[in-house]
Amino acid sequence: MAQGPTSASPLIFDRMLIRARRRRAAAMGLTTFLLARVADDLAERLSVVLRRFDLALDLGTPGEAVRAALTQVGAVKRIIAADALPVGGATIKSPFVAADEEALPFRDATFDLVVSALALQFVNDLPGVLVQVRRALKPDGLFLAALVGGETLTELRQAFAVAESDVEAGASPRVAPFADLRDLGALLQRAGFALPVADADRVTVRYDSVLALMHDLRRMGATNALIDRRRTPLKRATLMRMAEIYGERFADEDGRVRATFEIVWLSGWAPHPSQQQPLRPGAAKTRLADALGTREISTGEKTGG
Numbered sequence: 001m002a003q004g005p006t007s008a009s010p011l012i013f014d015r016m017l018i019r020a021r022r023r024r025a026a027a028m029g030l031t032t033f034l035l036a037r038v039a040d041d042l043a044e045r046l047s048v049v050l051r052r053f054d055l056a057l058d059l060g061t062p063g064e065a066v067r068a069a070l071t072q073v074g075a076v077k078r079i080i081a082a083d084a085l086p087v088g089g090a091t092i093k094s095p096f097v098a099a100d101e102e103a104l105p106f107r108d109a110t111f112d113l114v115v116s117a118l119a120l121q122f123v124n125d126l127p128g129v130l131v132q133v134r135r136a137l138k139p140d141g142l143f144l145a146a147l148v149g150g151e152t153l154t155e156l157r158q159a160f161a162v163a164e165s166d167v168e169a170g171a172s173p174r175v176a177p178f179a180d181l182r183d184l185g186a187l188l189q190r191a192g193f194a195l196p197v198a199d200a201d202r203v204t205v206r207y208d209s210v211l212a213l214m215h216d217l218r219r220m221g222a223t224n225a226l227i228d229r230r231r232t233p234l235k236r237a238t239l240m241r242m243a244e245i246y247g248e249r250f251a252d253e254d255g256r257v258r259a260t261f262e263i264v265w266l267s268g269w270a271p272h273p274s275q276q277q278p279l280r281p282g283a284a285k286t287r288l289a290d291a292l293g294t295r296e297i298s299t300g301e302k303t304g305g
Contacts, residue, residue, distance in 0.1 A: 013122050015100070017225045019085045022062065025221035032065065034220070034261060037203070038117045038146045039065035045144060045265070046075040046113075053113035057082060057136065058094070059145075060101040060119030062221070067094045076113060082106075083119075104132045109270075111136055116145040118263075121178050122225070130191035140272035143193065149200055149262035150180035155250040156213070156259065163242035167235065184264055193268025194275050203261040210246040213259050 025031075039061075056076040058066050060083050067079050082099040099105050101116075101123050114133050123129050133143050179187075185198030207213045217223050251257045269275060 011124050011227055013124055014225050014227050015084075015102075015122075015124070018122055018221070021218075021223055021225060022085050022221035025219050028219050030063065030221075031216045031219035032063065034203070034205075035062060035065050035118055038263060039069040041201070041263075041265075042066060042115060042117060042144060042146060043069035043073045043075065045267075046070065046115075047073050049075075049142065052077065053142070054078065055111050056080070056113040056115060057106070057111045059104075059114055059116040059133070060084075061115070061117040062119065064094070066115055066117045070115070080111075101129055104129075104136055106136045108135045109138045109141075112138055112141050114141070114143045114145075116147075118146060118148060120145055121148040126179070127187055127190060130187055130193070134191050134193055134268075134270055137270035139270050140274060141270040142267065143269070144267045145265070147184065147264050147266065148178050149184075149264035150178045151202065151260055151262035152178055154260055155246060155257075156210070159210070159242045159246040159249065162245050163238050167238045167241050178262075179264075181264055184266055188266055188268045191268075192271065194271045196268040197266075199265050201263045201265065203263060205259045205261060206252065206256045207259060208256060210243045210257055213257070 043066075052074070053076045056070065056079045058070075058079055058081045061067075061081070062083075067081060070076050070079060079094050080097060081094045082097045082101075082104070084098065084100045097105065101120060102125055114137060120126060120129060130143075137143060181198055181200045185196060188196035188198065205213075207216070214223075246257055247255075250259075
């Protein structure tokens with residue numbers, strides 16, 4: 001059964017605005033280099049899993065990059081795409097379901113595989129989404145997703161904070177507070193996934209100027225959609241001061257500036273009896289002392305001086 005964000009979930013992102021920004025990006029011409037890299041990495045990660053998945057769900061990924069990559073490597077037999085805003089190409093024809101990531105319309109135990117690329121960082125109730133994904137997976141089904149992590153655009157965040165303090169006597173949130181690696185790994189466990197794994201890949205992209213970076217973010221549909229964002233237009237003086245600070249702090253010798261994108265990878269399996277299980281307390285057949293080649297000291301016995 002579909003379910004939306006829980007009442008306790010903080011509303012961080014303006015989801016309607018995110019969709020509007022994605023429509024604008026599609027009209028401008030999408031910037032897809034980061035998504036293409038993630039799609040290739042996702043396909044490579046699946047290629048080492050010695051299994052072909054019958055039915056997969058591509059959840060919220062913009063465009064067709066992930067479906068194309070999975071089709072090319074032959075990792076799945078059939079792929080269904082689910083997104084609130086279909087923006088894709090015409091080369092890969094996948095069945096499509098109009099659905100918000102926070103309210104999945106699928107029955108329990110439907111999919112063998114659920115993947116997502118650069119989408120779930122913009123949901124307000126990520127714990128709830130992960131629970132829904134785990135329920136939508138068949139037993140021993142796999143979840144594999146890439147999200148933007150907390151170190152993403154740290155340079156832009158710092159430069160804006162200083163510029164707004166200098167020009168406007170107070171900073172406002174300009175770059176989303178994405179979750180960090182440790183928190184995301186813990187969320188997998190809380191959602192009930194077996195064998196959860198979280199790791200990160202840091203990508204550094206260089207631009208001629210910070211304005212070129214901001215243009216790319218606009219064409220990714222990734223500009224500021226925070227509910228608590230400042231609603232007044234960005235002042236030219238603030239923008240110029242931010243660009244100055246960015247160049248002073250984050251430029252290389254050739255004058256080009258750096259931008260960090262942290263990609264956090266999450267994977268976990270829907271529980272199944274065939275999976276590795278931790279031993280029950282007292283079930284070990286070999287003593288730790290024997291494995292270490294030492295003498296076991298019983299409770300209350302003193303070590304030699």
